[in-house]
Structures are given as C-alpha cells and as structure tokens.
Amino acid sequence: MSMKLERYYLVRRDHREFIGPMLIDEFKLRLERMDFGLQDELSGHCGPWVVLDHKDDVTKHYPDVASALGESLSLSWREATGHARVISRQDSRRDRKKSKPAKQAHAESRNGFNDFLNEQKKKSRRMQFAAVGIVLIALAAAYWMLSRKDEVPIAAEYSALIGKPDPSDFLNAMGMKVIPYPQKYLKTAKHQSQWLPLFRMYAFYTTGSIEGVSQKLLKGDQPASAPIDCSVETWKQKWRENASQLAPFIQGKALNKNQWTKILSLDPNWVRRRPAKGWVKPRNFFEGCLLTASVAIRSISGDPQFGVDSKDVMTEDLVSLVARRLQHQLEVLANGRTVSSMDRSSMLGQMTCLESAASLQDLDSCRSASEFALRPLMDEKYALALVRIATLQQQGNVDPRIVAQIPGSLIKISGEDLMSRIDITPEYRLLGYLTNGGSIEQALNKVDQEYSDVKFR
Amino acid sequence: MRIRMAGATDIGRKRKANQDSIFYDEAQGLGVVADGIGGRRGGEVASSIAVNSMKRVFQSSDTIRHGEVNSFLVRAVDELNQDILTRGQLETEIAGMGTTMNCLVFVGDRLHLAHVGDSRTYMYYAGHIFQLTIDHNVGTFAAKGWLNPDQVQPGAKDEALVKALGLGPNCEADIYEVALKPGQLFITCSDGLSGMIADNEIASIVRKNYSKFDAIPQLLIAAANAAGGRDNITVLLSEVR
Numbered sequence: 001m002s003m004k005l006e007r008y009y010l011v012r013r014d015h016r017e018f019i020g021p022m023l024i025d026e027f028k029l030r031l032e033r034m035d036f037g038l039q040d041e042l043s044g045h046c047g048p049w050v051v052l053d054h055k056d057d058v059t060k061h062y063p064d065v066a067s068a069l070g071e072s073l074s075l076s077w078r079e080a081t082g083h084a085r086v087i088s089r090q091d092s093r094r095d096r097k098k099s100k101p102a103k104q105a106h107a108e109s110r111n112g113f114n115d116f117l118n119e120q121k122k123k124s125r126r127m128q129f130a131a132v133g134i135v136l137i138a139l140a141a142a143y144w145m146l147s148r149k150d151e152v153p154i155a156a157e158y159s160a161l162i163g164k165p166d167p168s169d170f171l172n173a174m175g176m177k178v179i180p181y182p183q184k185y186l187k188t189a190k191h192q193s194q195w196l197p198l199f200r201m202y203a204f205y206t207t208g209s210i211e212g213v214s215q216k217l218l219k220g221d222q223p224a225s226a227p228i229d230c231s232v233e234t235w236k237q238k239w240r241e242n243a244s245q246l247a248p249f250i251q252g253k254a255l256n257k258n259q260w261t262k263i264l265s266l267d268p269n270w271v272r273r274r275p276a277k278g279w280v281k282p283r284n285f286f287e288g289c290l291l292t293a294s295v296a297i298r299s300i301s302g303d304p305q306f307g308v309d310s311k312d313v314m315t316e317d318l319v320s321l322v323a324r325r326l327q328h329q330l331e332v333l334a335n336g337r338t339v340s341s342m343d344r345s346s347m348l349g350q351m352t353c354l355e356s357a358a359s360l361q362d363l364d365s366c367r368s369a370s371e372f373a374l375r376p377l378m379d380e381k382y383a384l385a386l387v388r389i390a391t392l393q394q395q396g397n398v399d400p401r402i403v404a405q406i407p408g409s410l411i412k413i414s415g416e417d418l419m420s421r422i423d424i425t426p427e428y429r430l431l432g433y434l435t436n437g438g439s440i441e442q443a444l445n446k447v448d449q450e451y452s453d454v455k456f457r
Numbered sequence: 458m459r460i461r462m463a464g465a466t467d468i469g470r471k472r473k474a475n476q477d478s479i480f481y482d483e484a485q486g487l488g489v490v491a492d493g494i495g496g497r498r499g500g501e502v503a504s505s506i507a508v509n510s511m512k513r514v515f516q517s518s519d520t521i522r523h524g525e526v527n528s529f530l531v532r533a534v535d536e537l538n539q540d541i542l543t544r545g546q547l548e549t550e551i552a553g554m555g556t557t558m559n560c561l562v563f564v565g566d567r568l569h570l571a572h573v574g575d576s577r578t579y580m581y582y583a584g585h586i587f588q589l590t591i592d593h594n595v596g597t598f599a600a601k602g603w604l605n606p607d608q609v610q611p612g613a614k615d616e617a618l619v620k621a622l623g624l625g626p627n628c629e630a631d632i633y634e635v636a637l638k639p640g641q642l643f644i645t646c647s648d649g650l651s652g653m654i655a656d657n658e659i660a661s662i663v664r665k666n667y668s669k670f671d672a673i674p675q676l677l678i679a680a681a682n683a684a685g686g687r688d689n690i691t692v693l694l695s696e697v698r
Contacts, residue, residue, distance in 0.1 A: 006583075007585075008583055010580065017635075017636075018580070018633065018636070021580070021583070043588070045587070045660070046656045046657045046660070258605075
C-alpha cells in the first residue's frame with residue numbers, strides 16, 4: 001500500500017523569518033490568525049518562492065494553497081489580478097464567520113467554553129450571565145491592552161492630508177519630527193494599505209527615502225523596468241557619474257540605456273494615465289522618481305533653495321537642460337499640459353515639443369526642427385503624441401489627417417517602449433482602434449474595457 | 458532543543474585545490490560554510506578567513522543573547538569583510554579574493570542564518586526540501602528584477618556573484634530567522650553540491666539515509682562527484698532533535 005505524502009509549506013515573512021513547515025490546514029489557521037499576510041512568500045517542496053498576493057503564481061505552483069486562499073480569505077483575492085492588488089487582512093476577518101477553517105479553528109475552544117456554560121446552567125441561569133459577562137469584559141480588556149501595546153494610529157485621521165501633499169503637515173499630524181519606527185506602521189497588509197500611500201507621499205516629496213523602509217517596499221509592485229532606487233542621493237550620484245555621457249544623449253547622438261536616460265525619455269502623459277493602487281500623491285512610482293530626480297538636479301545646479309555641491313562635474317548648460325526637461329514632465333503630470341518650452345535643437349527639446357503638441361501642425365513643427373540619429377525613439381514619441389492629440393477630445397471623430405498618420409506610425413512601434421521598456425500596449429491599441437473609422441469615443445470605450453487601470457479620460 | 462551536526466568537504470573531480478572551508482561545533486551551536494573565489498590561493502585564503510574569523514568573533518563574544526543575534530551577525534559579517542579586504546591589501550597576489558558564506562547560529566528555539574553569495578542552506582522536513590537562501594548571482598537577481606540589464610556587464614554569466622565577502626568595503630548579508638522544531642534538518646552546502654544535483658535528489662538521499670546521519674554528508678558528496686564533481690563540494694548538516 002503506497003502512502004500519499006502530505007504536502008508541507010513554508011512561509012517567508014517580511015523576507016527574513018520562516019514560519020513552518022506546515023500542512024495546508026495549519027497554513028489556513030495561521031493565515032486566519034494573521035501570523036503572516038498576503039505580502040509574504042510561500043514555498044513548497046522543491047518549489048519556487050511565490051508571493052501569496054500573486055494569484056497566478058500561487059495557482060500555477062501551489063493549487064492547494066490557491067484554493068485554500070480563495071476559500072478562507074475573500075472574494076477579493078479570487079478577483080485580484082496578479083500583483084495589482086494588495087488585500088488587507090480585514091478581508092479575512094470579515095469572512096471569518098463564513099469560512100470552514102475558522103470554524104474548525106475555534107471549535108475546540110468553543111467546546112470548552114460551552115462545557116463551562118453547561119455547568120453554570122446547572123447551578124443557576126443568573127450565574128451563567130455573570131460568567132459570560134466576566135468573559136466578555138476580560139476579552140475587551142485583553143483587546144484594549146493588546147491594542148495599546150501595539151498602537152497604530154488610524155491612517156484615516158490623516159487622509160485629509162492626501163489632497164494637499166505636505167510632508168511637514170503629515171509629520172505634524174503625527175506629532176513627530178521624524179518617523180522613528182516606520183516598521184511599526186507597516187507590520188501587516190492592513191497597516192501597509194493604510195500607511196504606505198502616506199509614507200510614499202512623505203518620501204517622494206522629501207528625500208525619496210525613509211530610514212527603515214526599504215526602497216523595494218516604497219517602490220511596491222511597479223514594473224521591473226522601473227528604477228530600483230529613486231532616492232535623491234542616488235539621483236545626485238547618477239547625474240554626477242554619468243555627466244560625460246549626458247551631452248551625447250541630449251544631442252541625440254548616442255543611445256545609452258540606464259536609469260537617467262530612461263527617466264528623461266519617459267513620456268509624462270503615459271505616467272499621468274496610470275494611477276497605481278497604494279499611491280495617491282505621487283500617483284505612481286514613476287512620478288515619484290521624476291520628483292526626486294528633479295530635486296537632485298536642482299541641488300546640483302546650485303539653486304539656492306537646495307544648496308551647491310562643490311563636487312559637481314556637470315556643466316551649467318547640461319544641468320539646465322536636464323532640469324527643464326524634468327520640469328516639463330512634472331508640469332504635464334500636474335496640469336496635463338506644460339508651460340515650459342525648450343530649445344528644439346536638442347533631442348530632449350524635441351521630445352518635449354512632441355509631448356506638448358496639441359495639433360498636427362505642432363507635430364510637424366517639432367519634427368522639422370532637427371533630425372536625430374536616434375530616429376526610432378523619435379518615431380515612438382511621434383506615435384505617443386498622436387495618442388495625446390487624439391485624446392484631447394473625448395467624443396466625435398478625430399481629425400482625418402491625424403488618423404491618416406496612424407498606420408505609418410503603428411508599424412514603427414511595438415507594445416513596449418524602446419527606451420524605458422514600459423508597457424505602451426494600451427496606447428498602441430487605442431491607435432489601432434482609431435484607424436477603424438476614427439471615433440474617439442468608441443476607441444476609448446474599447447481600451448477602457450481592455451485596460452481598466454489605464455485612465456485615458 | 459538539541460542540535461546534532463555533521464559535515465564534510467571534498468575537492469571534487471576537476472579542481473586542483475579545495476577553496477571551500479567548513480567549521481561546526483554542536484556545543485556552541487555554530488556552523489559556517491564558505492566557498493572562496495579569486496584564484497587558486499586567494500579563494501582558499503578568503504574562505505579560510507571567513508570561517509576562522511567567524512569562529513573567533515563568535516567565541517570572543519561574551520553572550521549572544523536571544524534578540525541580539527541578528528545584530529551580532531551584521532557586525533560579524535562586516536568585520537569578516539574588512540579582514541578579507543585588509544589581507545588582500547597586504548598581499549597583492551591575493552588581492553581581489555572573495556568568498557561566499559553561510560553562518561548558522563542556534564540560540565534557544567531559533568536558528569539565525571547569515572547568508573552571502575551562492576552557497577545555500579536548505580531546510581529538510583518530513584521528506585520535503587525548501588531552499589531558504591536566495592542565490593546572490595546575476596541569474597537570480599535578473600530573474601527577480603533586482604538588476605536592470607544595463608547594470609550587468611556584457612558577457613556576465615548567470616552564475617556570476619553580485620554579492621560576496623571581500624568584493625567591496627560594504628557587504629550586506631541576508632539575515633534570516635527560523636523557529637526550530639524537532640525533525641528539521643538544515644543542509645548547508647557550497648555550489649559544488651547544489652550545482653551538480655537537483656534539490657529533489659538531495660531530499661531523496663537524505664530521506665533514504667536518515668538513520669545514518671553522520672554518513673549523509675559523504676553520500677551527498679559522492680552523488681555530486683558521480684554527477685561530474687566540477688567544483689569543490691562542502692556539506693554541513695544540522696539536525697534539530
């Protein structure tokens with residue numbers, strides 16, 4: 001007779017502590033008990049580590065766990081699309097009454113409690129009420145003690161600050177000069193979902209970092225192609241280290257793919273369309289990176305607001321060009337349009353011109369300024385500019401002269417941005433739909449259905 | 458909790474020297490495995506410094522109370538790193554040497570594990586095997602999206618290390634904690650084992666020979682040699698009883 005090997009699972013909590021190995025029933029109980037959360041990782045025998053919130057990975061490698069999560073957590077996990085969603089542990093508590101594992105988990109303790117009550121019944125009904133009352137008071141006291149011990153202010157109290165991103169107000173509201181133990185606010189998925197947007201706001205409107213909070217956590221589930229570290233200090237270092245390569249890139253003579261060229265060539269309209277979950281202001285990691293990159297370059301440029309660093313090696317002209325490019329990107333993010341203008345003789349200037357264009361005439365004037373060796377990059381910018389111009393209107397038909405430009409542009413681009421490797425498939429699809437009659441409303445409806453996370457209107 | 462340990466190291470079938478080092482002491486609850494890199498002599502020296510310095514730092518520490526072990530490990534790794542760099546500066550012929558290291562410290566009902574490089578620690582339990590450590594190499598980091606392609610030198614192999622002791626003034630180890638329970642078996646090894654035989658084969662050998670605990674390191678080494686033995690092979694077993 002062959003024995004079936006029971007499957008054990010191991011959980012890695014906070015990237016540093018292992019819990020287990022445990023069988024699936026214990027896994028469910030401990031998840032209910034919040035010994036770990038969906039942000040933690042799981043592995044099985046000879047298997048890869050997968051983040052519990054990554055539904056597809058869990059389903060692919062550990063179907064037992066996937067069904068257990070679907071059963072005992074919530075609909076939200078089942079509905080979640082991959083890593084886009086962070087589920088709070090509140091969901092698991094909300095569904096506890098329904099879930100079988102929770103019933104099993106508490107069966108033993110309930111039985112003991114019921115026995116106690118039966119004994120009391122025999123004596124008197126009055127005694128029974130008294131016992132229940134004592135237990136309830138004890139539970140309330142225990143809960144109060146525990147909540148005091150690990151007190152975390154409710155982030156909702158500070159949510160009013162989100163509309164006006166001022167880190168000093170945030171800190172004042174917290175009654176602190178600094179955040180002394182940020183980990184305290186990020187212990188569980190629920191705390192993270194409440195606090196990370198505020199922490200991100202604080203970080204990216206100051207230094208791009210918070211001591212004790214990893215860049216990985218601040219970045220969150222943003223594309224792998226996004227920069228790894230967007231602190232101001234890292235930006236300063238990158239601007240200085242790459243000063244010699246900056247001029248050839250700005251002039252469109254050399255394609256140098258790295259963090260700073262990616263951020264400089266990033267289309268702010270693309271960033272604007274992608275508000276991410278867990279982010280409020282900035283709306284996503286890319287906007288955060290633009291903010292900190294701008295602070296870093298202004299500090300190098302000797303802006304008295306930020307001070308001057310004697311180790312600077314970048315020339316003032318280059319610094320000024322980069323600063324103006326970043327200013328344009330941030331203005332588009334803030335207002336949907338730019339008020340800055342740049343000399344179109346540089347490639348950065350031409351990119352800025354294309355991203356600001358509001359008509360076909362504007363586009364033509366941008367392209368006629370200069371021709372650059374990095375032609376494919378500019379072709380892509382031209383295609384993305386067509387998207388922007390087309391979506392300036394929300395109904396009716398797009399100017400046929402613009403629609404006529406689309407087929408020629410589509411064959412020159414793909415679903416991935418040439419420089420930043422970001423996903424531009426929704427933009428690509430929108431252009432494709434426009435070629436079929438030119439109705440912007442129909443095209444937007446179709447893209448909205450396919451990519452609900454991308455906001456074209 | 459009682460910890461039982463057994464270990465062995467072997468030159469393999471292709472290398473002319475053994476650059477791996479191992480130390481373990483059941484009574485102290487300390488086990489260290491290091492795999493040196495950087496030329497024939499450099500690798501030997503680096504791994505030897507890692508093991509001996511860790512032993513020295515551990516033994517000279519008055520008490521490693523529970524709760525202080527992780528900070529002790531962080532300090533110790535930094536000290537080891539400086540030792541290797543300093544030795545490299547004194548002897549130019551071995552400058553640039555480095556080493557991986559996995560250090561296991563058992564305190565109370567917990568294991569504290571410091572990990573740098575691509576040596577591995579597995580947990581074996583009830584026929585199951587789990588890789589606890591993450592390989593600090595180009596292939597793993599790139600797959601996880603922790604390295605941008607433009608940060609990788611052209612032609613770099615997947616197995617090229619991105620972290621090791623002695624490679625620079627700062628070396629940050631991964632520090633892990635495991636709650637111990639009887640029946641757990643930790644298998645710490647250099648890539649001479651994990652690079653030659655698959656994880657399920659390691660689990661299979663351990664499962665079939667569980668009653669012959671002291672013989673398991675040699676059996677694993679023999680399996681790696683049978684598979685080609687391309688590198689030095691070191692195995693340390695730590696069983697929780």
